[in-house]
Amino acid sequence: MNAKQADKVATIVLYVIAGSVILILAALLGYILIQGVPHLSWHFLTAPATAFTAGGGIGVQLFNSFYLLFITMLISFPIALGAGIYLNEYANQKSRLTGLVRTAIEILSSLPSVVVGLFGFLLFVVQFKLGFSILSGAIALTFFNLPLLTRSVEESLRTIPNLQREAGAALGLSRWETVVHIILPAALPSIVTGIVLSAGRVFGEAAALIYTAGQSAPALNFADWNPFNVSSPLNIMRPAETLAVHIWKINSEGIMPDAAAVSAGASAVLIIAVLLFNFLARYLSNSLYKRLTATK
Amino acid sequence: MKRSWLIGTIVVAVLGSFFGWSYLNRDSQNGENITAVGSTALQPLVEAAGEDYASKHLGVYVNVQGGGTGTGLAQVQAGAVDLGNSDMYASEKKGIDAHALVDHRVAVVGIAPMVNKKAQVHDLTQQQLISIFTGKVKNWREVGGANLPVVLVNRVNGSGTRATFEKWGLQGAKSADAQEQDSSGMARQIVATTPGAVSYAAFAYLDKSVTVPTLAGVKPSKQTVANNTWPIWAYEHVYTKGQPRPAVANFIAYLQSDHIQKKLVPSLGYISINDMKVERDMNGHVKMVREES
Amino acid sequence: MDEIRESLLKESKAARRDKFGRAISFSALLLIVVVVVSIFYFVASKGLATFFVNKVNIWDFLTGTKWAPGQVDAHGKAFVGAAPMITGSFLVTFLSALIATPFAIGTAVFMTEISPKRGAKILGPVTELLVGIPSVVYGFIGVSVLVPFMRATFGGSGFGILSGSMVLFVMILPTVTSMTVDTLKAVPRHYRESALALGATRWQMIYKVILRGATPGILTAVVFGMARAFGEALAVQMVVGNAALMPQNLTSPAATLTSVLTQGIGNTVMGSLENNALWSLALILLLMSLVFNTVIRAIAKKGAM
Numbered sequence: 001m002n003a004k005q006a007d008k009v010a011t012i013v014l015y016v017i018a019g020s021v022i023l024i025l026a027a028l029l030g031y032i033l034i035q036g037v038p039h040l041s042w043h044f045l046t047a048p049a050t051a052f053t054a055g056g057g058i059g060v061q062l063f064n065s066f067y068l069l070f071i072t073m074l075i076s077f078p079i080a081l082g083a084g085i086y087l088n089e090y091a092n093q094k095s096r097l098t099g100l101v102r103t104a105i106e107i108l109s110s111l112p113s114v115v116v117g118l119f120g121f122l123l124f125v126v127q128f129k130l131g132f133s134i135l136s137g138a139i140a141l142t143f144f145n146l147p148l149l150t151r152s153v154e155e156s157l158r159t160i161p162n163l164q165r166e167a168g169a170a171l172g173l174s175r176w177e178t179v180v181h182i183i184l185p186a187a188l189p190s191i192v193t194g195i196v197l198s199a200g201r202v203f204g205e206a207a208a209l210i211y212t213a214g215q216s217a218p219a220l221n222f223a224d225w226n227p228f229n230v231s232s233p234l235n236i237m238r239p240a241e242t243l244a245v246h247i248w249k250i251n252s253e254g255i256m257p258d259a260a261a262v263s264a265g266a267s268a269v270l271i272i273a274v275l276l277f278n279f280l281a282r283y284l285s286n287s288l289y290k291r292l293t294a295t296k
Numbered sequence: 297m298k299r300s301w302l303i304g305t306i307v308v309a310v311l312g313s314f315f316g317w318s319y320l321n322r323d324s325q326n327g328e329n330i331t332a333v334g335s336t337a338l339q340p341l342v343e344a345a346g347e348d349y350a351s352k353h354l355g356v357y358v359n360v361q362g363g364g365t366g367t368g369l370a371q372v373q374a375g376a377v378d379l380g381n382s383d384m385y386a387s388e389k390k391g392i393d394a395h396a397l398v399d400h401r402v403a404v405v406g407i408a409p410m411v412n413k414k415a416q417v418h419d420l421t422q423q424q425l426i427s428i429f430t431g432k433v434k435n436w437r438e439v440g441g442a443n444l445p446v447v448l449v450n451r452v453n454g455s456g457t458r459a460t461f462e463k464w465g466l467q468g469a470k471s472a473d474a475q476e477q478d479s480s481g482m483a484r485q486i487v488a489t490t491p492g493a494v495s496y497a498a499f500a501y502l503d504k505s506v507t508v509p510t511l512a513g514v515k516p517s518k519q520t521v522a523n524n525t526w527p528i529w530a531y532e533h534v535y536t537k538g539q540p541r542p543a544v545a546n547f548i549a550y551l552q553s554d555h556i557q558k559k560l561v562p563s564l565g566y567i568s569i570n571d572m573k574v575e576r577d578m579n580g581h582v583k584m585v586r587e588e589s
Numbered sequence: 590m591d592e593i594r595e596s597l598l599k600e601s602k603a604a605r606r607d608k609f610g611r612a613i614s615f616s617a618l619l620l621i622v623v624v625v626v627s628i629f630y631f632v633a634s635k636g637l638a639t640f641f642v643n644k645v646n647i648w649d650f651l652t653g654t655k656w657a658p659g660q661v662d663a664h665g666k667a668f669v670g671a672a673p674m675i676t677g678s679f680l681v682t683f684l685s686a687l688i689a690t691p692f693a694i695g696t697a698v699f700m701t702e703i704s705p706k707r708g709a710k711i712l713g714p715v716t717e718l719l720v721g722i723p724s725v726v727y728g729f730i731g732v733s734v735l736v737p738f739m740r741a742t743f744g745g746s747g748f749g750i751l752s753g754s755m756v757l758f759v760m761i762l763p764t765v766t767s768m769t770v771d772t773l774k775a776v777p778r779h780y781r782e783s784a785l786a787l788g789a790t791r792w793q794m795i796y797k798v799i800l801r802g803a804t805p806g807i808l809t810a811v812v813f814g815m816a817r818a819f820g821e822a823l824a825v826q827m828v829v830g831n832a833a834l835m836p837q838n839l840t841s842p843a844a845t846l847t848s849v850l851t852q853g854i855g856n857t858v859m860g861s862l863e864n865n866a867l868w869s870l871a872l873i874l875l876l877m878s879l880v881f882n883t884v885i886r887a888i889a890k891k892g893a894m
Contacts, residue, residue, distance in 0.1 A: 007790035014703055017695030018712060021766075024759060025715045028722065031730060082617025090611055091618075101618060104625040106882050107875075111628065112820035114851050115871050119628050122859075126376055131331065132361050143628070146621055174603035176610030197717070204723020207822050207851065215336070215362040216343055239359055247725045248823060249336075249362075251479070251732070259481065267726045274721040278714065336855075364855020366864070391861030447746060452831070453657060454856030454863065470660060475746060475832040475842035478852045482732070489737070490746045 029271065036268025039261045045269070049217060049246065049262075056258075058266050060217040063233055064134070064240035065273075068213060069202055071138040071236060076145045077195065083146075084153030089179050109147030113207040116143050121211035132239040137213025144208050145198055152194025156187040189288040196281035200274045206244035214239035215249055243270050328356045328543050334368020334381030335456060337498070338532050341403065341564050342381055345556050349547055356543060365389065365456055372535050373397065378544045380535040383456020385578045396537055402551045403532040403566035405498050407461050408516035410484065410506040412493045417441035419510045425465060428494060431472030436492060448474035449486050449495035460530040461496045496528075500565020518567050524574045524582055532566065629875065636872030639865040645669055650869065656833035656849070658863040669866045673833050675873065677843040680750050680836060681825065682818045685757035689765055690811050692758075694800070697769035702795055719763035728827035731756040736828055743840040748830030751839040756824050761814035768813060772806025773799060808888045816881035820874060822847035846870045 047057025083105075091098045120140030130136045160183050168178030184191075217240060220233045232238075241249070247266045250259045332342050339362045346358030363371075365382045369392045372380030380386075380397070383405070387394035409425060411417050415436040420428075427433040428446055437443045450471055451458040455478065462471060477483040480501040487493040488505035499516065502508050508516060511526065520526035534548060550556060557568040575583045600608075639645050645667065653670020661667050696716075700708030735755055740747030776799050784794040800807070830842025831852060850870050857863040 003790045003793060007792040010792035010795070011703060014695050014699045017692055018699035018703075018708075021692060021696050021762065022711065022715055024762075025719055028730060028759070029718075031734065032726065035733075079617045079620055082614040083621050086611070086614035086618045090614065101622055103882055103886070104622050106885075107878055108621070108625050108628075111878060112822055112847055112850075112871075112874050114822045114847060114854075115628070115632060115874065118854060118871070119631055123627075123631070126371070126374070129376075132333075132359070143624055146624070150621065172603075174601075174607035176607040177603060179610065197721070200721040201723075204721070204726070206723065206725045211363060211367075211855075216339070216360050218347070218357075218359070239361060244723050244725050247729060251482075251725075251729060251827070263729060267729055270723055270726060274723070275718065278718055278721060282714075362855070364857075366857040366859075367855045370858045370860075389858055390863065391858035449746070450832075452852045452856060454853060470657075473655070473657075473832065473834050475748060475830045476844075476852070477831065486746055486748075490740065493746065 032264075032267050032271050035264040036266075036271075039265035040268060044265055048220075056262060058243060058246060058262070058269065060220055061241055061243045061246045061266070062269065063220065064213075064217060065203055065242040065244070067233065068134055068137055068141065068209075068240060068242055069199055071134060072141040072145060072202055073195065073199065075138055076142040076149055079142070080146055080149035080153055081191075083150045084157060085179055087150070088154045088157040089175065089183070105147045105150055108143065109151070113144055113205060116140055117208035117211045119143075120208065125212060131237065132212065132214030132216075134213060134236045134238060134240045137209050137240065137242075138236075140208045140212040141202050141205060144205060145202050148198045148201065149194060152198065153187075153191055156190035156194060157183060159190065160186050189285045192288060193281045193285040196277050196284065200277040203273055203277065204244050204270060206242070206248045209242055209245050210248070213242065213245070215241050215245055217241040217246070243273075329359060330356065330379065330544055330547055331359045331361070331377040332368075332379035332381055332534070333361045333363050333371050333377045334379075335365045335383045335532070336362040337383055337405070337456065338381040338402075338534075341532070341560065341566065342379070342534070342551070344560055344564075345551050346547070348556075348560075349550050353546075356547070358547065366454065369397070369535065372537055375537055378536065378540065379548075382533045382535055384459050384530065385533065386535055387578065388459065397535045398537075398539060400534045400536065400548045400552070401531040401569050402534050402548075403557075403561050404521065404529055404569060404572055405460075405532055405566055406516060406518070406521040406526065406529045407457060407465070407496055407498055408502060408508050408526075408528065409461075409465065409494060409496045409511075410487050410502055410508055412447075412487050412491055413505075413507050414491045415441045415444055415446075415494070415507070417509050418507060419513060421512050422465075422467065425511065426467060426469050429466055429471040430469050444492040447490055447493040448472060449483055449490075449493055450474045450476045451480075451483065451496070452476050452478040456530065457496065457498060461528060464530075465496065465528040498565060499567075518571070521567055522571050522573050524576065529567070531569075632868060632871050632875050635865060635868035637869075639669065639862065639869040643667070643862045643865055645862075645866070650866075651675070654835050656844075658857075658866045667862055667866075669862070669869075671846075671866075671870060671873070673835050674844050674846045674849050674870065677750065677829070677836055678819060678845040678847070678877075680839075680843070681753040681757055681829070681845055682815050684750065684754035684839075685761060685818050686765075686811055686815045688754065688758045689762045689814060692762055693765035693769050693810065693814075694807060696762075696766045697773055698795055698800075700766075700770055701773040702791070702799065716763040716766050719759070720767075724760065724821060724824040727756055727760055728824035731824060731828040739840060746830065746842060747840075748828060748842045749838075749840045750829065750836055750843050753825045753829040753843075753845065754839075756828055757818045757821060760821060760824065761818050764817055765810045765814040768810035769803075769807050772803045772810065775806065776802045805888050805891060809885050812881055812884050812888065816878055816885075819877055819881070820847065822851050826851050846874055850874075 044057045045062060046059040048060050049058060050056030117140055120136060124130045124136040124139055125132060164182050164186060165178055168182050218238065222233060243266055247263050250263050339360055343360040346360050350356055350358055365384065366389065368380035369382055369386055369389055371377045373392060373396060386392050386397045417436055417439060420439060424439045429448065433439055433446060435443065435445055462469065480497040483495045483497055484501050484506060487495045514520055514525050516526050521529045536544060540548060557570050561568045573585065575585045640647050650669055650671055652672050654672045655668040655670045656673060657668040696712060700712050731752060735752050736747040739752050780798050780802060781794060784798040825845055826848035829845055829848055831844050831848050832842035833844045833849060836843040850867055853867050857867060
């Protein structure tokens, strides 16, 4: 076999590999959607879950997932933004301490989410008496989310050329002013992408929530928007089972007769939501980029 | 710069007044909160009863969580929650000081072995059952079935189902190390589809996809459990630390009332405590409480 | 005179604001570090209690093959041999990395060298989507499709190391792929041009120049994927079979550190030996992620030279 033939064979092999990866994804998505979509209905999406009779929905879980995501982002984004800015703009890149901090963040990101969940359970649920609540869950998810988000903020800032910083300095701006008025707006599109993509991961997380936000979803009164009432959807001290936890629970303990159908339907909803997050990330990043740079 | 300050102030003011208004207008009934944590098997029952109870007693809110029997007992012992749901007696769980806890039985769960259909086994003696689960019998031929190797499917170590099965089904013998499943539905599915597989589950999970052998001729059923001819059953417990406060005591009484015991308990596959003709303590002492009818 | 002097010596508004911003962003960073340190301290104190409070021999813990913390042997020692789970975790991790690496490199090369346009349009989004699929969904598919398939093909129950590895393979593939793409893109353009100018075919250029140049980066990607596989819990727990036995073959039920941890933690009582032993498993997980990190740093350092 000469070099030309080897080249041809290798090219074909690479095509096959790339094709099979696409096939794997297509099969996965196809399977989930084909299994799940027939069970989707307005009733399924809005009705509360039932414990042991057929016909339960995922309405409360769906709302909980989004609300928990929102609270998590509210807590984790400012922290990640600050940490990202410090790491990229202020920290001495060569110092050992910075390296150590980066390692710490890396470790946090490779920490099994079960461990994060249990830590959250013992510290927040039990010690701080927050109980099984959205707040406990959001803090646990923040731990899980921080490393990802910090890294993506840092990377976004790093892609902004130093020319911009020098220009800011030359205009007599302080470093902070440069960051706030020049660097952040320029990095905004990729920061937004990072947020939305990490939102997708937070949305599907279950292990960290089982022991923090809880496994029960009490019925909500959607007419009551007073965050201090127990049955209000906005209350952050109520237990909240999310969609991902629900799937896990009915796969292990479900005794309703249509457990398989509910689990398939819920999986499909979860996947569709993650797909939407992905498209949203792309769209937002593109349109922001166009608006901020005036390129067509 | 000035404008952003202005907007910021307005946003803070609006949010602040919203929360202030909400706080002042919150329902005054937030006082009574009953929290129950523990056994995932018992969770649906307490949860459903809790919702029912809350709808009848305005101002009481029952918050039920899973987390496992160990978590439930540890938390109720620590005083972190009001009720600890448990599949077993508290003194059977290591690390729990059972003296401080008060037991309230809310249901009875019957457990039966289930065998893959291809094994063709329909009756077992208790000794045979023990030999199978301790790994002494390796082929179904040895107990009168087909020529098929035995595949054990165990439940998670520490789970109530396993503890009950080993205590009453295997007479205290420990089952051999094998595959473990933490869900009953999954265990049944494996037994149904794997030739020669054997496991055990609560009555609610047994169906036509598996063979449920009789034990020395006794069929597992509500009646045989009620008069203790079928020995593999256990109480579902709700524990409190010391005597419960009135609101909690009322809820426990509601759990044990006919309303819950007659309707909800059977529909979840449990046996009502009021139907039991015997009472059995932890060490197996049986006492007749009702005459056979 | 004094006014000028004062205005020169006094901190300007901008400088004060800079200090303020610096302090805020630093405190955010500090918060993260505090979180990491407290998790570490917490897991370590719980996990080490097995050895210091319950007096379990560390060596017995790491090499023992019987895991039944509730029972004691003839000498009154508890069975806390974690070897089956440690073996199981390493087996699924290495196997999944072994399957994922060729796929990831192939896909990455395709995306950067063969067909960058299609790569960016189709494969990029595809890998990003795979990252986003929640692990419970992977577990759900594993149980309903993969396990019956394994049962039909290899006999037995279908649960086992192989099923776990297959699920993990799909889960880590996108991570490894996208990191490999980044390193391949970082190989300078003139490497490619000089190779082609010397008369190399495209494959020779890829194989002899680009992949060689990108080796440290690819290794980092693979180790990173392994770190993820090692820590994954729910999806693996659903398909691996959870038998705390030394794995006899790849299709017999086995257990991993994470699967035993997730299943058991709710059934044990805090402070008891059973519970502490589980935290020791968590400590092993934590230490392993530290090891993976050190390896990644070591590779990066070597590659930079």
